[in-house]
Amino acid sequence: xxxxTYVQExxxxxxxxxMQSNKLSHSYLIELGDFSLEFPLVLxxxxxxxxxxxxxxxxxxxxxxxxxxxxxDENSFPDLQIIEAEGNQIKKSQLLSLKDEYQNKSLIGQRRxxxxxxxxxxxxxxxxxxxxxxxxxxxxxxxxLLTSNRYQVLDTILSRCQVLSLLDDSxxxxxxxxxxxxxxxxxHPEDLFTRYxxxxxxxxxxxxxxxxxxxxxxxxxxxxxSTKSQENENxxxxxxxSVDTNILLSYITIIEEEIPKLVYNINYKLWxxxxxxxxxxxx
Ligand SMILES: [Zn+2]
Numbered sequence: 001x002x003x004x005t006y007v008q009e010x011x012x013x014x015x016x017x018x019m020q021s022n023k024l025s026h027s028y029l030i031e032l033g034d035f036s037l038e039f040p041l042v043l044x045x046x047x048x049x050x051x052x053x054x055x056x057x058x059x060x061x062x063x064x065x066x067x068x069x070x071x072x073d074e075n076s077f078p079d080l081q082i083i084e085a086e087g088n089q090i091k092k093s094q095l096l097s098l099k100d101e102y103q104n105k106s107l108i109g110q111r112r113x114x115x116x117x118x119x120x121x122x123x124x125x126x127x128x129x130x131x132x133x134x135x136x137x138x139x140x141x142x143x144x145l146l147t148s149n150r151y152q153v154l155d156t157i158l159s160r161c162q163v164l165s166l167l168d169d170s171x172x173x174x175x176x177x178x179x180x181x182x183x184x185x186x187x188h189p190e191d192l193f194t195r196y197x198x199x200x201x202x203x204x205x206x207x208x209x210x211x212x213x214x215x216x217x218x219x220x221x222x223x224x225x226s227t228k229s230q231e232n233e234n235x236x237x238x239x240x241x242s243v244d245t246n247i248l249l250s251y252i253t254i255i256e257e258e259i260p261k262l263v264y265n266i267n268y269k270l271w272x273x274x275x276x277x278x279x280x281x282x283x
Pocket of ligand 1: 051052053065066067068069070
């Protein structure tokens with residue numbers, strides 16, 4: 001675990017926050033730069049999820065105290081399934097057999113994880129199968145999709161996953177003005193209602209804008225939380241320092257749950273009311 005790069009450290013920092021605050025999402029899409037170098041970090045995350053010792057710090061892993069971690073290392077843990085493309089595609093049949101496999105309750109722990117490598121290789125028919133999993137997640141089953149580029153993954157899948165990136169996205173410091181304006185409301189979400197019309201007219205006029213905006217906010221919140229305990233160079237986000245980590249993690253969950261609904265033909269204003277109310281409720 002020596003010589004971690006900044007993004008790798010950021011990743012670990014974030015997964016530890018997720019575990020410590022018990023805010024595990026049911027589906028993650030993780031962007032990897034160098035697969036062989038970074039897959040071990042993904043496995044650390046998986047171990048934290050599955051370890052029977054309720055570990056929430058990476059340095060406490062590999063305790064050699066529990067079977068789960070050992071079996072994961074030996075690649076023979078039944079509650080971790082890894083799906084890889086056969087040839088150039090991930091086939092529907094592979095996902096159906098995963099579904100069969102996970103049909104029965106786990107005999108070992110409460111959680112099960114499946115990893116899909118090269119999620120961009122899901123073809124439309126296999127994507128449909130996986131979407132059913134992602135839309136109706138079964139308690140305790142956690143999906144981890146891997147890709148080298150989130151934009152090559154089908155939009156319907158992307159919108160249902162929390163995206164964590166191990167790529168060096170140096171665009172962090174440059175946040176769109178509208179996004180920044182909206183983010184400031186997250187420190188005082190009740191103002192979302194008092195300034196409703198103004199926000200609607202100027203920064204969130206339609207579904208498409210909203211989708212992009214909330215995607216961007218999710219990513220910024222994740223980055224912010226991942227770097228929070230380190231030297232904070234994100235002084236443009238200092239207004240978030242007064243907001244509790246748990247609340248910010250709840251915001252991420254809310255955004256994750258609400259964005260997919262925008263894909264359906266729902267009333268956009270009702271959708272806004274709903275997401276605003278949820279922000280207010282957690283605060
Ligand atoms: Zn363990």
